[in-house]
Amino acid sequence: MKIKQISIFLENRKGRLYDVCSLLGKNDINIRALNVAETESFGILRIVVNKPDVAIKVFKDADIVAKITDVIAIEVDDRPGGLADILKVLADEDVNIEYMYGFVEKSSDRALMVFRFDDVDKAAAILKKHNIRIVTEQSVREL
Amino acid sequence: MDIRYWNKDVETADVQKIRHLQLQRLKSIIASALKTPFYSRRLPSVGINSPDDIKTLDDLRRIPFTMKDDLRQNYPKGLLSVDTSEVVRIHTSSGTTGIPTVIYLSAKDLDAATDIMARSITATGAGRTDILQNMMSYGLFTGGLCMHYGAERVGLMVIPAAGGNTKRQVSLMNDFRTTVLHITPSYLLHIHSKLAEYGVKVGDLALKKAFIGAEPHSEGTRRKIEELFKIDAYNSYGLSEMNGPGVAFECVYKNDLHLWEDAYIVEIINPKTGQLVPDGQEGEVVLTNLIRHAMPLMRYRTRDLAFLHIEPCKCGRTHRRLSRILGRSDDMLIINGVNMFPSQIEEVVMKIPEVGNNYQICVEKDGALDRLIVKVELYSKMFLGEAKQIDNLKSKIGEELKASITIKPAIELHEPGSLPAFEGKAVRVVDTRPKL
Ligand SMILES: [Zn+2]
Numbered sequence: 001m002k003i004k005q006i007s008i009f010l011e012n013r014k015g016r017l018y019d020v021c022s023l024l025g026k027n028d029i030n031i032r033a034l035n036v037a038e039t040e041s042f043g044i045l046r047i048v049v050n051k052p053d054v055a056i057k058v059f060k061d062a063d064i065v066a067k068i069t070d071v072i073a074i075e076v077d078d079r080p081g082g083l084a085d086i087l088k089v090l091a092d093e094d095v096n097i098e099y100m101y102g103f104v105e106k107s108s109d110r111a112l113m114v115f116r117f118d119d120v121d122k123a124a125a126i127l128k129k130h131n132i133r134i135v136t137e138q139s140v141r142e143l
Numbered sequence: 144m145d146i147r148y149w150n151k152d153v154e155t156a157d158v159q160k161i162r163h164l165q166l167q168r169l170k171s172i173i174a175s176a177l178k179t180p181f182y183s184r185r186l187p188s189v190g191i192n193s194p195d196d197i198k199t200l201d202d203l204r205r206i207p208f209t210m211k212d213d214l215r216q217n218y219p220k221g222l223l224s225v226d227t228s229e230v231v232r233i234h235t236s237s238g239t240t241g242i243p244t245v246i247y248l249s250a251k252d253l254d255a256a257t258d259i260m261a262r263s264i265t266a267t268g269a270g271r272t273d274i275l276q277n278m279m280s281y282g283l284f285t286g287g288l289c290m291h292y293g294a295e296r297v298g299l300m301v302i303p304a305a306g307g308n309t310k311r312q313v314s315l316m317n318d319f320r321t322t323v324l325h326i327t328p329s330y331l332l333h334i335h336s337k338l339a340e341y342g343v344k345v346g347d348l349a350l351k352k353a354f355i356g357a358e359p360h361s362e363g364t365r366r367k368i369e370e371l372f373k374i375d376a377y378n379s380y381g382l383s384e385m386n387g388p389g390v391a392f393e394c395v396y397k398n399d400l401h402l403w404e405d406a407y408i409v410e411i412i413n414p415k416t417g418q419l420v421p422d423g424q425e426g427e428v429v430l431t432n433l434i435r436h437a438m439p440l441m442r443y444r445t446r447d448l449a450f451l452h453i454e455p456c457k458c459g460r461t462h463r464r465l466s467r468i469l470g471r472s473d474d475m476l477i478i479n480g481v482n483m484f485p486s487q488i489e490e491v492v493m494k495i496p497e498v499g500n501n502y503q504i505c506v507e508k509d510g511a512l513d514r515l516i517v518k519v520e521l522y523s524k525m526f527l528g529e530a531k532q533i534d535n536l537k538s539k540i541g542e543e544l545k546a547s548i549t550i551k552p553a554i555e556l557h558e559p560g561s562l563p564a565f566e567g568k569a570v571r572v573v574d575t576r577p578k579l
Pocket of ligand 1: 394395396401456457458459460
């Protein structure tokens with residue numbers, strides 16, 4: 001149901017994002033989804049990868065500040081209004097979205113989106129009730 | 144040159160007379176000191192049990208130096224010589240590690256301090272017809288109130304503006320035709336940079352003089368201020384422990400600061416050896432307060448570096464002149480006139496669990512003002528993965544520092560290992576302000 005996202009604290013230093021991405025590449029870890037929240041003095045890189053447990057260890061060994069947080073990946077119909085339909089359900093049910101971003105790849109005719117909710121379990125239950133397809137950890141690994 | 148005296152007899156007294164007055168006052172201070180818990184232990188340990196044990200001024204050197212740390216360790220009442228019912232005022236200043244230091248003034252002490260302040264103001268040529276805008280902070284800090292009392296005694300019209308709110312300051316100057324400012328040099332330069340924005344020209348104002356102090360500054364800074372505002376700027380020296388501003392002040396010749404020797408005994412020492420340096424040589428200023436009995440303070444190490452002029456001044460005053468402050472013999476930082484120690488910042492940031500091992504304190508010029516940046520490392524185990532947490536942490540560090548050092552620095556969070564490590568000779572303070 002929930003999938004693992006890795007949040008990485010990055011100070012605003014040239015080449016820092018490259019360092020992190022190349023470290024993943026060297027360790028044969030694929031990035032499935034990626035988002036950077038930037039402020040004036042620091043950034044938070046959020047990634048979903050095929051091997052989160054390996055990735056977190058690699059970061060730890062490299063003294064990179066990283067933390068696993070739970071997110072939900074949702075399949076969104078790739079048609080006009082597809083995302084809006086889902087957002088309406090969440091708004092009607094009073095579920096608060098902290099942030100969301102898209103996957104790098106698509107699965108067939110559906111777009112994959114990562115959602116971070118303040119209450120992940122409540123959100124998952126509501127999505128299920130409305131038959132909205134949630135991507136499993138297993139399928140993220142196999143993408 | 145318009146030379147005015149507040150108390151001509153004392154200000155122009157010959158050296159013998161001043162030394163004689165110093166000796167009499169020192170004996171009297173010893174009597175008060177022996178009533179304090181601190182000096183009643185310290186003075187007998189060097190064979191001083193009564194004022195009569197002081198025969199000449201040279202006997203002063205038998206007394207060990209009093210350090211800021213002594214004040215801290217004896218906070219709050221260890222140096223108090225009288226019952227608090229005799230005290231009419233206290234002032235405190237921040238200490239090196241959070242414990243403040245305090246001074247106490249009896250009605251008589253306050254009167255004497257006010258008189259010295261009045262003398263300083265008069266030496267610059269300011270008088271009854273002047274309008275003083277006092278832009279130093281009022282409250283626990285001595286800068287605002289002590290100047291206020293002195294100026295009232297001379298009869299100036301005082302605008303107790305205190306610090307901050309630049310736009311209102313300029314309006315006050317304009318509306319009340321302010322002629323004299325009491326201000327830090329960096330703030331005065333900052334005000335100049337804002338005038339155009341407020342649609343005010345220097346020529347619209349009635350300024351004639353500025354008393355600049357509370358932070359060391361160069362002759363170049365003074366000249367810049369004088370040229371920008373078309374005024375005379377007078378250097379002012381003082382410290383909370385010695386009653387605040389007015390320990391030494393420039394006269395109309397603006398050729399360094401007359402140190403009022405009937406009120407203070409000044410010694411210039413080598414900060415490493417504690418020995419007196421030859422006249423005219425730079426060293427640490429050590430002061431003995433001769434006009435405060437509620438809280439005597441003798442041979443106090445100011446940590447300010449300066450030298451004494453030997454040549455007499457054209458104004459006729461016989462009190463020797465202290466050079467402008469050339470630096471510090473400790474690591475105290477002066478940021479926009481506010482004193483602080485790196486150890487105070489360390490104590491605050493190292494107590495915060497989300498902060499990792501290393502920190503760095505950076506001071507730079509941002510226009511005319513100083514800018515303080517505290518850089519800390521994030522402790523990786525405490526990271527929760529959200530930007531919100533980092534923002535909250537930054538404001539929390541800022542607030543806690545403000546509670547300790549009274550100003551809020553900019554906070555930067557860094558990744559672990561990116562700041563110089565604690566071990567070895569890590570550079571904790573990076574001060575890129577131009578040297579004096
Ligand atoms: Zn003079």
